[in-house]
C-alpha cells in the first residue's frame with residue numbers, strides 16, 4: 001500500500017477529516033513520501049512536467065540580464081565588512097539548475113558582478129537540496145545558504161520561478177447553505193471530499209478582499225501560503241528587488257466565471273479531483289496564482305510594485321529577439337538554442353501563461369529592461 005495513503009488514513013482516523021491544504025501539503029512535501037521529497041528533480045525530460053528552465057539555458061541567460069541590471073542599481077552595501085558582496089536568492093530552486101544557468105551567464109557577461117555574488121538556494125525538498133552543490137559545479141563556492149527557509153537579511157535580488165503555484169492551497173465551494181471548505185475524509189477505503197465550515201476566517205477575509213462573488217456549485221482555491229511567503233520574503237529584503245514568475249491571473253479573473261471549476265491541476269491530464277485524492281505523493285498538484293493577492297501582500301510588507309507583465313514581453317524587453325537574430329548558423333547547438341527561444345515565445349506557451357511580477361525596496365522606481373515592453377500588462 002502507498003505509505004503516504006496509510007499515513008493520511010491514520011491521521012484522519014485519529015483526528016477527523018483534514019483540510020485539502022493539509023492533504024496537498026502531505027502529498028507534495030511529507031518529508032519521506034511526498035512527491036517533491038522523493039526525487040531531487042521533478043521537471044524536464046526525465047520528469048513529469050516542463051518549466052521554462054527545462055527549455056534550456058536561455059531562460060537563465062535572459063534572467064541574468066535582468067539580475068545584472070538590478071544588482072548594479074542596488075550598488076555596494078555601505079559599512080559592510082565585505083562591501084562588494086550582494087545577495088542572489090532563488091526560492092523554490094529545486095536542485096539549483098536555474099541559478100546555475102544564471103551564474104554561467106553572469107560569469108561570461110559580468111565577471112566583476114559574478115565575483116561579488118553570495119548565492120542562497122531556498123528549497124523545501126531535502127533531496128533537491130542535497131543535489132545543489134553538484135548541479136552548481138564550479139559555482140558552488142558562491143553558495144552561502146542552502147535551506148528550506150529564506151535568509152533573514154537580503155541585500156540584492158530574490159527570485160522564484162513556479163514556486164507559488166506549488167504551495168498547498170485551501171479549496172472551497174459555494175453550496176446552498178453558503179461557502180464551505182473542502183476537506184478530505186476516508187470512506188470505504190477511498191479518500192473522498194467532505195464539506196465543512198471554513199477552517200480559518202482568513203479564507204473568507206481573503207475572498208471578500210478579492211471581491212469574489214461565487215455562485216452555487218463554483219469552486220475555488222485560496223493560497224494563504226503564497227501571501228505569507230511574499231510577506232516573509234519582502235521583510236527579509238533590506239534593499240533590492242524581488243522577481244516572481246508564475247502562472248496566474250488577477251483576482252477578478254481567478255474568482256470569476258471563467259475559473260468557476262477552480263484551477264487545481266495535476267500533470268496527468270484528465271485527472272478528476274476524486275482521482276487526485278487517491279494517489280497522494282504520486283503526482284504534482286498545483287493551482288493558478290492570485291496575482292492581485294501577491295502584489296498586495298508585497299506592498300503591505302513594504303515593497304513597491306514595479307510591474308506585472310507576460311513572460312514573453314518581459315523576455316522581449318531583455319533582448320530575446322536579438323538573441324534569436326544573433327546566431328543564424330545551422331550548427332546543431334545554435335538551432336537548438338533558437339528552438340528554445342521560440343518555445344519561450346510561442347503564443348499560448350509558457351511565455352503567455354506565465355506572468356512576471358517585479359518589486360523593489362528602497363530602490364526608487366527604476367525603468368528596468370524587463371519592463372521595456374510594458375505595453376501589455378495582463
Ligand SMILES: C[S@@+](CC[C@H](N)C(=O)[O-])C[C@H]1O[C@@H](n2cnc3c(N)ncnc32)[C@H](O)[C@@H]1O
Nearest residue numbers: 036051053092093094122123124125161162166
Ligand atoms: C514546480 S517546482 C519549480 C522548480 C524550479 N523553480 C523550476 O522552475 O524548474 C516547485 C519547487 O518549489 C519547492 N518548494 C515548495 N514550497 C517551498 C517553500 N515553501 N520554500 C522553498 N521551496 C519550496 C518544491 O519543493 C519544488 O522544488
